[in-house]
Amino acid sequence: MTIVRGVVAGAVGYVLGAALIMAIRAASGAAAWEVESVTAGAWLFALTGWLLGVGVWRYWARPWFGRPADTYTTTGWRRYFDFDTDHKVIGVQYLITFLTMFFMAGLFAMLMRYELMGVGEDILNSDQYNSIMSLHGTMMVFVAVAATVGAFGNYVLPIMIGADDMAYPKLNALSFWLVPPVLVALTASFLLGGYDTGWTGYAPLSVKNDVGGLFFNLAFFSLGLSSIVGALNIIVTVITMRARGMTWFRLPIFVWSIFVTAILSLIFTQFVGLAMLLVILDRTAGTVFFDPASGGQPLLYQNVFWFYSHPAVYIMILPAFGITLEMVSHFSRKPLFAYRWAVGGLLGIMGMSSVVWAHHMFTSGMAEALRKPFLASTELISIPTGFIFLSALGTLWLGRIRYTVPMLFALGVLFNFLIGGLTGVFLADVPVDIQLQDTYFVVAHFHYVILGGGIFALFGAIYYWFPKMTGRMMNNRLGKVHFWWMMVGFNATFLPMFILGLQGMNRRIADYTPGLESANRAVSMGGFFLGTSFVIFLANFIWSWVKGPPAPDNPWGARTLEWQIPSPPPHENFEIPPIVLADPYGYGEPGSVHADLGGNGRSESLEEGVQA
Amino acid sequence: MGNGDHSTTSQTKDRTHSDRQPGRLATVAFIWLLVTVLAEITVAAIEWQPFAASREATISDDAFNLLMVLATPVFTFVIVVGGYALLRDRHRGDDADGPPIRTSRAFIATWLVVTTVLSVVVIITPGFTGLDELRAEPEADLVIDVRAERWSWAYRYADSGVETQGNLMLPINRRVLFRISSTDVIHSFWIPAFRIKKDAVPGQITTTMVTPRKLGSFDNQEEMRVQCAELCGVGHARMFTGVTVVEQDEFDAWLAAAGG
Numbered sequence: 001m002t003i004v005r006g007v008v009a010g011a012v013g014y015v016l017g018a019a020l021i022m023a024i025r026a027a028s029g030a031a032a033w034e035v036e037s038v039t040a041g042a043w044l045f046a047l048t049g050w051l052l053g054v055g056v057w058r059y060w061a062r063p064w065f066g067r068p069a070d071t072y073t074t075t076g077w078r079r080y081f082d083f084d085t086d087h088k089v090i091g092v093q094y095l096i097t098f099l100t101m102f103f104m105a106g107l108f109a110m111l112m113r114y115e116l117m118g119v120g121e122d123i124l125n126s127d128q129y130n131s132i133m134s135l136h137g138t139m140m141v142f143v144a145v146a147a148t149v150g151a152f153g154n155y156v157l158p159i160m161i162g163a164d165d166m167a168y169p170k171l172n173a174l175s176f177w178l179v180p181p182v183l184v185a186l187t188a189s190f191l192l193g194g195y196d197t198g199w200t201g202y203a204p205l206s207v208k209n210d211v212g213g214l215f216f217n218l219a220f221f222s223l224g225l226s227s228i229v230g231a232l233n234i235i236v237t238v239i240t241m242r243a244r245g246m247t248w249f250r251l252p253i254f255v256w257s258i259f260v261t262a263i264l265s266l267i268f269t270q271f272v273g274l275a276m277l278l279v280i281l282d283r284t285a286g287t288v289f290f291d292p293a294s295g296g297q298p299l300l301y302q303n304v305f306w307f308y309s310h311p312a313v314y315i316m317i318l319p320a321f322g323i324t325l326e327m328v329s330h331f332s333r334k335p336l337f338a339y340r341w342a343v344g345g346l347l348g349i350m351g352m353s354s355v356v357w358a359h360h361m362f363t364s365g366m367a368e369a370l371r372k373p374f375l376a377s378t379e380l381i382s383i384p385t386g387f388i389f390l391s392a393l394g395t396l397w398l399g400r401i402r403y404t405v406p407m408l409f410a411l412g413v414l415f416n417f418l419i420g421g422l423t424g425v426f427l428a429d430v431p432v433d434i435q436l437q438d439t440y441f442v443v444a445h446f447h448y449v450i451l452g453g454g455i456f457a458l459f460g461a462i463y464y465w466f467p468k469m470t471g472r473m474m475n476n477r478l479g480k481v482h483f484w485w486m487m488v489g490f491n492a493t494f495l496p497m498f499i500l501g502l503q504g505m506n507r508r509i510a511d512y513t514p515g516l517e518s519a520n521r522a523v524s525m526g527g528f529f530l531g532t533s534f535v536i537f538l539a540n541f542i543w544s545w546v547k548g549p550p551a552p553d554n555p556w557g558a559r560t561l562e563w564q565i566p567s568p569p570p571h572e573n574f575e576i577p578p579i580v581l582a583d584p585y586g587y588g589e590p591g592s593v594h595a596d597l598g599g600n601g602r603s604e605s606l607e608e609g610v611q612a
Numbered sequence: 613m614g615n616g617d618h619s620t621t622s623q624t625k626d627r628t629h630s631d632r633q634p635g636r637l638a639t640v641a642f643i644w645l646l647v648t649v650l651a652e653i654t655v656a657a658i659e660w661q662p663f664a665a666s667r668e669a670t671i672s673d674d675a676f677n678l679l680m681v682l683a684t685p686v687f688t689f690v691i692v693v694g695g696y697a698l699l700r701d702r703h704r705g706d707d708a709d710g711p712p713i714r715t716s717r718a719f720i721a722t723w724l725v726v727t728t729v730l731s732v733v734v735i736i737t738p739g740f741t742g743l744d745e746l747r748a749e750p751e752a753d754l755v756i757d758v759r760a761e762r763w764s765w766a767y768r769y770a771d772s773g774v775e776t777q778g779n780l781m782l783p784i785n786r787r788v789l790f791r792i793s794s795t796d797v798i799h800s801f802w803i804p805a806f807r808i809k810k811d812a813v814p815g816q817i818t819t820t821m822v823t824p825r826k827l828g829s830f831d832n833q834e835e836m837r838v839q840c841a842e843l844c845g846v847g848h849a850r851m852f853t854g855v856t857v858v859e860q861d862e863f864d865a866w867l868a869a870a871g872g
Contacts, residue, residue, distance in 0.1 A: 015691075021723040070641035084694075126846045126847065126848070126849060126850075127846045130843070130845070130846065130848075138807045167730055183667075196843070196846065197843065197847050198843050202798055202842070202843070203757070204796075204797050204798070204814060204843060205797040205798065205843070205844060207843070208796075208797065212751075223628075243752070262709065291786075292815020292816070293814075293815070296815070297815070298798055298813050298814055298815065298816075299813060299816075317847065332701070333703070333709040333710045334709065334710035334711070334712065334713065335712050335713070336714075337713065337714065337715065337716075338714075338715055338716075338720055339714070341720060347627070363800065363809045363810055363811055364811045365810065365811045365813045365816055365818035368747075371743060372739075372740060372743060375735065375739050375740070375743070376735045378736070379734050379735045379739065380729050380731055382727070382731055383724075383727050383728055383731055386723070386727045389690060390719075390723050392694075393690065393693050393694055393697070394716065394719065395702070396694055396698065396701065397693070397697050397713075398697070398701055398703065398710055398711055398713065399697065399701045399710040400702075400703045400704075400706075400708060400709060400710045401697070401698060401701050401702045401703055402702075402703045403702065403703075410653075411694075411698070414690070414694065415691075418687060418690050419687075420659075420684065422683045422687060425679060425683060425734060426679050426683075427831040428739075429675055429679060429734065429738055429739050429742065430739065430742065430743050430746075431668075431671050431672045431738060431739075431743065431745075431746060431807075432672055432675050432676045432679065432738075432742075434668075434672060434807060434808060434809050435669075435676075435808075435809065437803070437809060437841070438800060438802075438809070438841040438842060439841070498693065502660055502661060502662065503662050504804035504805075504834070504835050506664055506802065506839055506841045508843045509848060509849035511849045511850060512849070512850050513837070514834070515834045516834075526760045543845040582668050585714075586712070587709040587710060587712060588708075588709035588710055588711055588712035589712045606796045
């Protein structure tokens with residue numbers, strides 16, 4: 001019902017907005033109906049209508065007008081389709097939505113690899129290939145940006161800091177319900193013929209292409225709104241909702257990683273919103289930001305776009321670092337080694353991430369004098385990144401390593417990101433980058449970072465927190481089969497892509513010169529192998545959710561707070577607010593306790609002795 | 613930094629580990645050295661780059677090869693140290709935790725120094741030195757205006773006024789300046805065999821220089837092509853032409869025949 005209300009209100013919003021824009025157009029002497037101008041303007045009204053209809057009006061906005069808010073009465077599975085403000089419901093909504101997007105984008109990748117198996121056009125013509133490739137990239141970037149933060153930043157983070165919910169539960173629901181319009185825009189784009197710019201949407205190509213391109217801009221803009229709202233909520237939650245005694249250096253490293261990610265997201269997402277907005281205005285309102293004939297500047301787009309989109313790479317990878325270090329500590333049964341250096345690494349990456357963006361533009365025609373500073377800043381960011389490996393290696397060393405499925409994924413992240421990170425050092429070197437920019441070397445590099453790092457960590461996190469979220473265990477053996485299948489498939493696909501890039505295959509092409517055919521065939525075979533690994537995952541995921549054996553409260557024997565409460569957690573998470581006594585990594589330290597959860601009578605001295 | 617509240621606890625329990633440390637460290641160091649030597653030999657034996665036909669290609673390839681030499685020990689270090697721990701320190705049935713080692717001043721200090729030195733080294737060389745080398749010869753013998761449009765390349769030899777489409781003819785061992793422009797969207801002027809690439813941006817003239825050092829053509833070497841490297845729409849994949857490098861007298865004859 002909620003969704004129906006939202007759709008109706010969204011449609012009403014679109015009609016109202018369209019009428020307004022058409023009136024303005026008619027008044028200024030233009031033809032009233034022009035699909036792009038009308039749709040771009042009406043989108044904002046449709047978005048507002050959708051949000052009001054889906055729950056903002058009934059549960060939130062009515063009191064602003066002196067009316068009582070509706071009581072939220074939805075229970076059971078229907079809550080996942082409603083404007084629910086429980087962070088645990090929202091976490092699941094994010095997870096399922098973005099997993100769906102991940103598998104759709106994965107199918108697009110399979111199509112691309114099928115087309116690229118041989119020279120010439122097979123199943124896709126160049127136009128279709130460009131559209132499929134663009135949608136694959138866009139959707140995967142959306143997944144990488146939002147899936148981990150949305151799912152586990154919401155579900156796990158509040159429990160880890162001993163809170164009963166996020167700081168702004170309604171805002172949290174709003175940030176999720178901004179996501180379905182993103183899916184609508186992407187679908188509309190696909191049905192209207194797609195767009196041919198890739199996810200980077202460089203102007204002026206993105207100004208000149210067909211109407212599908214507009215929906216790409218609207219989708220990215222809308223996801224940006226969702227990211228900003230969600231980031232604000234996470235930042236306030238971590239600052240204000242920590243339990244008593246949860247000092248900054250007692251925070252689980254995963255919380256740190258999400259906190260730092262949210263800061264990046266809050267600061268930088270507006271720039272990609274701006275880039276999209278400028279393109280939309282050039283397309284629909286007659287502005288000339290990117291039209292050189294009228295004084296516009298195409299490189300402006302790249303600067304604004306990468307000013308977000310390089311920090312966005314860290315928005316994708318920092319949560320993966322947090323997850324990985326979390327697993328490495330709990331499954332090595334050792335304290336996280338050099339905890340403060342790991343935190344310093346996250347903060348160092350955050351600080352430097354805003355001064356490296358032009359390394360995407362070494363061959364773009366930007367001022368030559370900028371090459372050296374951006375080369376240097378990019379190479380230097382490997383120092384704080386190295387702290388993550390310092391911490392991981394130091395923790396593994398002399399541990400009691402348990403090869404659980406999530407631990408395998410964490411180790412996979414370390415291996416894959418090692419390759420992704422080291423090849424980044426090559427691409428930061430300008431004489432090398434001049435050759436490798438826009439080749440498959442870059443494609444391989446960022447897949448090692450985003451898929452091999454970010455998405456491997458996402459799957460590790462799913463295996464790790466699934467018992468907490470669902471109250472059921474996933475099948476361990478199938479999990480291990482999935483890991484090794486995915487790990488082998490991933491490396492079989494993307495390692496040869498480095499060679500393809502070195503041999504001179506440029507990216508984003510539906511066809512290539514004959515000398516590249518055999519390597520492309522190998523890459524495609526690896527890709528299909530990688531793709532099928534997810535069948536195992538899906539079977540395990542769905543079956544375990546329905547019929548998996550009941551999970552104990554703490555199946556991993558981990559020390560963070562979420563494992564000290566029932567699986568799945570009760571609505572308010574904790575019976576009484578916990579008091580934190582030490583960081584959660586006191587493995588092997590006799591008498592070390594992370595937190596007192598009350599229960600058998602908490603001593604008064606404890607209540608008094610702990611500073612909030 | 614790095615030291616938690618518990619560094620003094622549980623000393624007795626991990627004494628056995630501390631005693632074993634020097635032996636472990638020596639073993640790991642030995643394995644790492646061995647693996648690194650083998651890896652460096654392998655890396656050196658592999659031909660990473662395709663056909664290289666210009667002065668710039670040598671600079672770029674040398675930079676790549678030097679980075680390979682430097683990256684290999686880093687890669688092997690993480691693999692050997694991590695791999696050793698994964699094999700030796702696996703959980704063996706009991707429920708005991710590992711030793712509560714929260715920090716190691718020596719390890720962290722060494723790590724900091726080594727990673728900082730490595731980063732600064734790669735900035736200086738092959739980074740800055742390579743860039744300086746690329747820019748070391750600014751005088752051009754031949755100027756060619758490159759015009760990109762969807763989806764073709766057009767060349768104009770500035771001195772003679774000769775205009776061509778299709779194959780790009782160049783004389784060997786002459787310094788060539790390309791002045792690149794676009795009439796519609798962004799393209800990128802890339803010659804894989806030369807290791808040069810520069811975007812063609814509407815409303816802007818971008819430049820790049822190259823000195824061809826080898827004879828050759830697209831018929832013999834696929835890398836001898838001008839390839840568009842920036843997505844420009846439906847014809848992007850096939851927006852390439854051949855490049856032919858010939859001796860100076862042959863080039864002069866060709867230019868004269870073409871109307872120069």
